[in-house]
Structures are given as structure tokens and as C-alpha cells.
Amino acid sequence: MLGLYDVSHWLIVMAIIYLVLPLLTYLLLPYIFYGTKSTKKRIIIYVIGEIGHSPRMCYHALSFSEHGYDVELCGYVTDSIPKDIIDDENITIHEIPIYENTRNTKSLLFLLKKVLFQIFTIVKQLWYLRGSNYLLVQNPPTIPILPLAVIYRLTGCKLIIDWHNLGYSILQLKFNQNFYHPLVLCAYMIEYIFSRFANYNITVTEAMKTYLVERFGLNPAKCFVLYDRPPHKFQPFNGTIEERLSIIKKEDFIKDFIPSDFDIIKGDKILVTSTSFTPDEDIKILVGALKIYEHTYQKFDNNLPKIICFITGKGPMKEEIMKQVANHDWKLCKIEFLWLSAEDYPKLLRLCDYGVSLHASSSGLDLPMKILDMNGSGLPVIALNYPVLNELVVHKKNGLKFTDRRELHESLIFAMKDPELLDSLKRNVILEAGKRWNSSWEPAMKEMKLI
Numbered sequence: 001m002l003g004l005y006d007v008s009h010w011l012i013v014m015a016i017i018y019l020v021l022p023l024l025t026y027l028l029l030p031y032i033f034y035g036t037k038s039t040k041k042r043i044i045i046y047v048i049g050e051i052g053h054s055p056r057m058c059y060h061a062l063s064f065s066e067h068g069y070d071v072e073l074c075g076y077v078t079d080s081i082p083k084d085i086i087d088d089e090n091i092t093i094h095e096i097p098i099y100e101n102t103r104n105t106k107s108l109l110f111l112l113k114k115v116l117f118q119i120f121t122i123v124k125q126l127w128y129l130r131g132s133n134y135l136l137v138q139n140p141p142t143i144p145i146l147p148l149a150v151i152y153r154l155t156g157c158k159l160i161i162d163w164h165n166l167g168y169s170i171l172q173l174k175f176n177q178n179f180y181h182p183l184v185l186c187a188y189m190i191e192y193i194f195s196r197f198a199n200y201n202i203t204v205t206e207a208m209k210t211y212l213v214e215r216f217g218l219n220p221a222k223c224f225v226l227y228d229r230p231p232h233k234f235q236p237f238n239g240t241i242e243e244r245l246s247i248i249k250k251e252d253f254i255k256d257f258i259p260s261d262f263d264i265i266k267g268d269k270i271l272v273t274s275t276s277f278t279p280d281e282d283i284k285i286l287v288g289a290l291k292i293y294e295h296t297y298q299k300f301d302n303n304l305p306k307i308i309c310f311i312t313g314k315g316p317m318k319e320e321i322m323k324q325v326a327n328h329d330w331k332l333c334k335i336e337f338l339w340l341s342a343e344d345y346p347k348l349l350r351l352c353d354y355g356v357s358l359h360a361s362s363s364g365l366d367l368p369m370k371i372l373d374m375n376g377s378g379l380p381v382i383a384l385n386y387p388v389l390n391e392l393v394v395h396k397k398n399g400l401k402f403t404d405r406r407e408l409h410e411s412l413i414f415a416m417k418d419p420e421l422l423d424s425l426k427r428n429v430i431l432e433a434g435k436r437w438n439s440s441w442e443p444a445m446k447e448m449k450l451i
């Protein structure tokens with residue numbers, strides 16, 4: 001039997017629940033699940049890397065913005081961000097703080113602390129941005145972003161993985177290709193397990209798609225190949241050679257590097273390569289090939305054209321390579337190291353004759369972005385070959401391929417001495433360069449029903 005006191009007690013509890021319920025459903029739950037949701041579609045693009053050096057993610061951002069999305073672009077911003085991203089009213093940039101390695105240690109403890117720090121900052125940021133319709137992450141890096149992104153799906157956000165490469169294969173490279181190293185195995189498992197929870201999958205090459213379908217069990221019908229394309233800011237030079245020369249002599253970022261006896265009209269050539277000076281991109285091959293080129297000049301053929309080779313970028317092995325270049329007595333070739341802004345880099349490319357790519361893919365499944373930039377600028381490329389490169393460069397059609405220093409040297413001799421070869425390569429490149437990012441992005445997104 002309930003006493004009168006008990007009944008009123010319950011009534012009060014019911015009343016409180018009755019009053020609190022609307023608060024709960026209309027304020028608290030939406031607060032948790034929707035955050036700052038607006039009527040416009042919203043996408044979070046998460047770049048664990050320098051935004052200014054992640055062109056593909058920037059194109060995604062620009063394209064989504066163009067199609068009426070609000071874009072929350074998260075990434076590191078220690079370097080300059082392309083102007084069109086900053087000026088775009090639909091893109092908001094959210095800086096990810098960097099965990100500084102102040103003591104310069106490479107210990108496991110540091111790695112652990114860094115990952116914990118990243119988890120903390122990512123969770124905080126994603127929480128703040130909750131209520132978005134889509135979350136686009138690139139892979140790699142896989143840890144810790146991929147597991148967090150998968151958990152984030154609980155807020156009703158759809159997850160898109162853009163497969164640039166395989167995270168574990170890059171790690172494997174650091175451990176002498178030992179797949180059974182515990183860290184590599186762990187990375188592989190995380191990648192394998194969490195990638196199954198993506199709503200959409202995008203890959204950069206056919207080969208990557210095939211790999212993911214076979215090894216990770218993706219649904220091939222729902223996985224889209226979205227080739228990188230040269231962005232619009234890379235345009236071929238369309239003037240005469242005299243006009244090109246006069247620009248070269250005027251542009252601040254290169255004019256000081258051009259000696260007075262260097263004459264592109266007579267056939268001297270400008271090469272360019274960009275690199276992050278990591279062990280998987282062996283610039284020494286290029287330096288070595290140029291040394292053989294000089295040797296050939298001195299011993300066999302003193303009609304060879306002069307070469308200026310610009311190497312742009314920075315990274316861990318830069319000092320070492322610069323020292324190596326400085327220690328050689330160059331007669332015919334000149335190697336210059338540059339660090340250019342995102343605006344100057346396209347200007348440099350269009351003034352050169354050939355691009356060089358030394359990118360060796362860790363997974364063998366991705367394509368070097370820099371070749372596309374060169375491609376957009378109308379430069380034939382001399383590229384270090386690996387199987388997937390066939391999806392991009394066809395030998396003697398739109399570029400030349402080599403496998404070692406000696407072959408690079410041979411390619412250089414061809415490239416420097418045969419004006420017809422350069423012309424025909426260039427024609428084919430420019431023909432292709434008309435295909436741009438937009439024209440492959442839109443069909444893929446339409447198919448995924450994102451636009």
C-alpha cells in the first residue's frame with residue numbers, strides 16, 4: 001500500500017521528469033549530437049599535415065565549397081596556406097597544434113606522448129565541430145585519426161576515407177621492410193579493422209583500389225578512383241622562347257641563379273624537381289647522374305647543353321645533399337636549392353624544360369603529386385619508374401622513365417640533345433594537361449551522391 005506521502009513523492013518526481021524531458025530532448029541531446037549544425041551541408045576535412053603542402057585535400061576543400069558546402073578544414077598551419085583557400089568564404093581553417101619535439105628524442109615515450117596529445121586535440125576539435133554531415137580524412141596517417149573518425153560516426157557523421165597510400169607500408173619502410181615488427185603489425189591491424197567502417201572510399205590509383213578490394217575486402221562497386229589532377233594554378237607557358245628568357249631574367253626568385261652565359265635559346269636546359277628530402281626519395285641519384293653527364297661532356301661530347309637543376313623543398317637529408325653538391329667542382333651543371341612559396345612554385349615550373357621525379361612509392365600504389373604539377377605546367381617528366389607509374393607516365397610518350405643513376409644519365413642525354421623528342425613529349429603533355437581536377441572530382445562525387 002502506498003501512503004499519501006509516497007504518492008505525492010512520486011508525483012513530484014514525475015513532474016520533474018516531465019519538465020526536464022523537453023529540456024533533454026530539445027537542448028541537451030541536440031547539443032551533444034548536432035553541436036553547431038546549420039541548414040547548409042557541412043564537411044570536416046581533416047589533414048594531419050601541413051595544409052599548404054596537402055594540395056589534394058585543398059582541392060577537395062575548394063570543390064566542396066564551390067558546391068555549396070561549409071568546409072571545416074583542419075590541419076597544421078606553420079607554412080603559408082594557398083590564397084584561394086584563405087579567401088574562400090565557405091572554408092574555415094582550424095589549426096591543429098603541433099606537438100614539439102623539444103628534446104630531440106626519438107624514443108618510444110615521445111611517440112606515445114605525441115599520439116596521446118594528438119588524440120586529445122583531435123577529440124577536442126571534432127567535438128567542437130560536431131553536427132557535420134561528412135568527415136573526410138586522408139589515410140595515411142592512420143593513427144590516431146582513423147579510429148577516432150570511426151567512433152565519430154556515432155554522431156551521425158558519414159566517414160569518407162581518401163586513400164593516398166597505406167600507412168603501414170610507410171612505417172614498414174622505417175623498419176627495414178620488416179612487416180613483423182610489432183609497430184608495423186599494429187598499424188596494419190588498425191588500418192585493416194577501422195577502414196571497414198568507412199561510408200565511402202576514394203583511392204588515388206586503380207592499383208590502390210585493386211589492392212584494397214583484394215586485401216581489405218572493400219566493395220569494388222563502392223570504391224572510387226579519383227586521380228589527382230594538376231590544379232588550375234599550374235599552366236603551361238604559352239609564349240615564345242624569347243619571352244620565356246626575358247621572364248626568367250626578371251623573376252626575383254630565380255634571376256640570381258642564372259649565369260650570364262646560360263642561354264636557353266641555344267639549347268641550355270632548366271630542370272626542376274621538388275622533394276621532401278626523405279630516404280624514399282633519393283636525390284643522390286640525380287646528383288650522381290649529373291656528375292656522369294659532366295664526365296660525358298669532358299670525355300666524349302663537348303657539345304652538350306648546360307643544365308641548371310632546381311631542387312625545391314626541405315627535409316631531413318637536405319644538409320647532407322647540399323654538402324655533397326658543394327663538394328663537387330661543377331663545370332656544365334649547376335644545382336640550386338630553393339624553398340618557394342605556394343605562389344612562386346607554379347611560376348618556376350612553367351619556366352623550366354623538364355621535371356624530374358625521384359619519388360619511390362612505399363606501397364607501390366600511389367602516384368607522385370609533383371608529376372601532376374609538372375604535367376599541368378606542360379613539362380615532360382623524367383621519372384623514377386615503379387609499376388603503378390604506368391597509370392600516369394608512358395615512356396617516350398609523355399615522359400621518360402629510368403630505374404637507376406645510369407639510366408637517368410642516358411635519359412638526360414636524350415632529353416638534352418634531341419629537340420624533336422622534347423617537342424613531341426611536350427605536345428602530348430599539353431594535350432593531357434587540359435584534364436583537370438574538376439573533371440574527375442565531380443563525376444566521382446555525383447556517383448557517391450555527395451553533390
Ligand SMILES: *[C@@H]1O[C@H](CO)[C@@H](O)[C@H](O)[C@H]1NC(C)=O
Pocket residue numbers: 059062063231232437438
Ligand atoms: C573548377 O573549375 C572552375 C571553373 O570552371 C574553377 O574556377 C575552379 O577553380 C576549379 N576548381 C578547382 C578545385 O580546381
Ligand SMILES: *[C@@H]1O[C@H](CO)[C@@H](O)[C@H](O)[C@H]1NC(C)=O
Pocket residue numbers: 065066067068069088089090
Ligand atoms: C560558397 O557557397 C555558396 C553556396 O552556399 C556558393 O554559391 C559560393 O559560390 C561558394 N563560394 C565559393 C568561393 O565557392
Ligand SMILES: *[C@@H]1O[C@H](CO)[C@@H](O)[C@H](O)[C@H]1NC(C)=O
Pocket residue numbers: 195196197198199200201216217218219221222223
Ligand atoms: C569502404 O571500405 C570498407 C572496407 O574497408 C567497407 O566496409 C565499406 O563498406 C566501404 N564503403 C563502401 C561505400 O563501399
Ligand SMILES: *[C@@H]1O[C@H](CO)[C@@H](O)[C@H](O)[C@H]1NC(C)=O
Pocket residue numbers: 235238239
Ligand atoms: C597565355 O598565358 C597567359 C597567362 O597565363 C594568358 O593570359 C593568355 O591568355 C595565354 N594566351 C594564350 C594564347 O593561350
Ligand SMILES: *[C@@H]1O[C@H](CO)[C@@H](O)[C@H](O)[C@H]1NC(C)=O
Pocket residue numbers: 228229230371372375376379380381391392393394398399429432433435436
Ligand atoms: C598528365 O596528366 C594526365 C591526366 O591528367 C595523364 O593522363 C598524363 O599521362 C599525364 N602526363 C604526364 C607526363 O604526367
